[in-house]
Amino acid sequence: MAKKLWGGRFTKPIDPDFETFSRSIHYDVVLAEYDVLHSILHVRALHRANLLDNSESSNLLEALQALMLEIKDGKFSPDPDEEDIHSAVQNMLEKRIGKLALKLHTLRSRNDQVAFDVKLYAFRSALELWEALTKLVSSYFELTKKYKDAPFIGYTHTQRAQIILFSDHCKAYANMFDRDRERIEDYLKHVKVRIGAGALAGSSIPHSAYTEAIRIQDPDDALKIRVAENSLDHVADRDFVIELLSIASIMQMHLSRFAEDMVLYSTAEFDYVDLPEPFCTGSSLMPHKKNADLMELLRGQTGNVYGNLLSLLVTMKGLPLTYCRDMQLDKEPLFRTVDLLLDEMDLVARMVPDIRLKKDVIAKALSDEHLYGVEIAEFLVQQGSAFKDAHDIVGKLVKYSEENVVKIKDIPADKLVEFHPNLTQDALKSIMTPEYAVKQKKSVKR
Ligand code: ARG
Numbered sequence: 194m195a196k197k198l199w200g201g202r203f204t205k206p207i208d209p210d211f212e213t214f215s216r217s218i219h220y221d222v223v224l225a226e227y228d229v230l231h232s233i234l235h236v237r238a239l240h241r242a243n244l245l246d247n248s249e250s251s252n253l254l255e256a257l258q259a260l261m262l263e264i265k266d267g268k269f270s271p272d273p274d275e276e277d278i279h280s281a282v283q284n285m286l287e288k289r290i291g292k293l294a295l296k297l298h299t300l301r302s303r304n305d306q307v308a309f310d311v312k313l314y315a316f317r318s319a320l321e322l323w324e325a326l327t328k329l330v331s332s333y334f335e336l337t338k339k340y341k342d343a344p345f346i347g348y349t350h351t352q353r354a355q356i357i358l359f360s361d362h363c364k365a366y367a368n369m370f371d372r373d374r375e376r377i378e379d380y381l382k383h384v385k386v387r388i389g390a391g392a393l394a395g396s397s398i399p400h401s402a403y404t405e406a407i408r409i410q411d412p413d414d415a416l417k418i419r420v421a422e423n424s425l426d427h428v429a430d431r432d433f434v435i436e437l438l439s440i441a442s443i444m445q446m447h448l449s450r451f452a453e454d455m456v457l458y459s460t461a462e463f464d465y466v467d468l469p470e471p472f473c474t475g476s477s478l479m480p481h482k483k484n485a486d487l488m489e490l491l492r493g494q495t496g497n498v499y500g501n502l503l504s505l506l507v508t509m510k511g512l513p514l515t516y517c518r519d520m521q522l523d524k525e526p527l528f529r530t531v532d533l534l535l536d537e538m539d540l541v542a543r544m545v546p547d548i549r550l551k552k553d554v555i556a557k558a559l560s561d562e563h564l565y566g567v568e569i570a571e572f573l574v575q576q577g578s579a580f581k582d583a584h585d586i587v588g589k590l591v592k593y594s595e596e597n598v599v600k601i602k603d604i605p606a607d608k609l610v611e612f613h614p615n616l617t618q619d620a621l622k623s624i625m626t627p628e629y630a631v632k633q634k635k636s637v638k639r
Pocket of ligand 1: 217221276277279303304307518520521522
């Protein structure tokens with residue numbers, strides 16, 4: 194059994210099954226570098242507060258810095274019997290430098306450490322998510338370059354609606370991910386990593402000792418570390434996890450909408466796009482199959498991402514102030530969501546530029562005359578009709594064409610004028626083209 198950071202008042206050993214049940218080392222090990230950073234700041238503050246002398250401080254700092262290097266080199270592997278990462282770092286130091294390590298935890302609590310560590314993890318992860326979003330946005334722009342002026346079919350209610358540009362369809366996804374990026378920028382602006390709350394009430398270490406420690410350790414204020422102001426709130430707050438999970442859920446929702454479009458558009462029924470083979474799979478029985486599994490997994494993972502957000506919202510609901518052990522359960526939903534989204538965005542960013550638009554199939558779909566209803570109505574408006582009347586006339590025209598199984602373009606001239614005196618075959622021919630339909634949309638800045 195690894196040494197605990199507590200135990201003086203206990204006379205009986207911990208139940209081994211409970212010990213296993215309570216452990217978090219198998220997942221909070223990813224916080225190692227942040228935990229060591231907390232220790233470095235704390236040693237500097239203790240030194241400043243005259244609770245460590247010069248040599249104690251420099252020996253502790255040296256050991257901590259060595260540990261930090263090992264962690265960054267991937268050489269840190271804590272004993273799996275440790276309770277959590279905070280105990281693991283403490284015990285490892287004790288093994289290396291002996292009794293001096295016992296001074297590290299002076300007036301400090303894991304409640305302060307864990308809030309600091311998780312916040313720094315969230316802050317760093319937000320930066321990584323921002324970078325991944327940036328790559329994702331560019332991947333859509335890369336695709337649009339290949340199909341700059343290609344017309345496409347726009348849908349509402351999953352029914353054919355109007356002609357659009359494929360590049361605008363791609364840019365709609367880019368816009369969504371761009372908004373996600375802005376949400377992350379706002380998050381990075383207001384999340385502050387804090388230190389110095391003690392267990393909940395603060396400690397006798399002067400505020401200025403921590404301020405000075407932060408100034409030495411992070412002179413450029415890159416990590417935006419601040420000394421705790423309301424220590425109770427600091428140890429009890431997990432809003433920053435919930436907020437990042439909320440942003441992540443919106444990102445996942447965007448990914449799932451893209452995924453669903455790709456699943457639909459790659460079916461034989463739509464057949465508008467050909468998804469790159471490296472991101473599809475086959476069937477063990479049906480040799481002809483090419484399945485959009487990446488897109489389906491993306492769509493499916495939405496359950497996990499929303500579930501992670503909901504799990505923490507429920508865990509935090511009604512928790513009395515301040516720290517409660519329930520809060521240990523904030524980490525897995527957070528880590529899993531961040532890892533998943535980074536993987537997903539990397540895969541999607543690599544797939545998107547190689548999506549092939551099936552222009553021939555789309556050309557056939559673009560000959561569907563229903564797609565030009567608005568253009569015909571607008572033409573009648575230009576001829577002086579009220580839009581309401583024009584709408585009605587085109588509705589009747591569509592009905593006539595369906596009932597008489599005749600294309601609108603082929604309705605004889607003498608019949609056409611019955612709908613509207615200015616309706617001629619020539620006019621319809623020039624209006625009912627994808628190029629005209631797209632060019633007519635002047636309200637949109639491209
Ligand atoms: N492993 C704990 C967590 O992640 C660390 C804090 C424990 N604090 C305590 N007082 N037991 O939340």
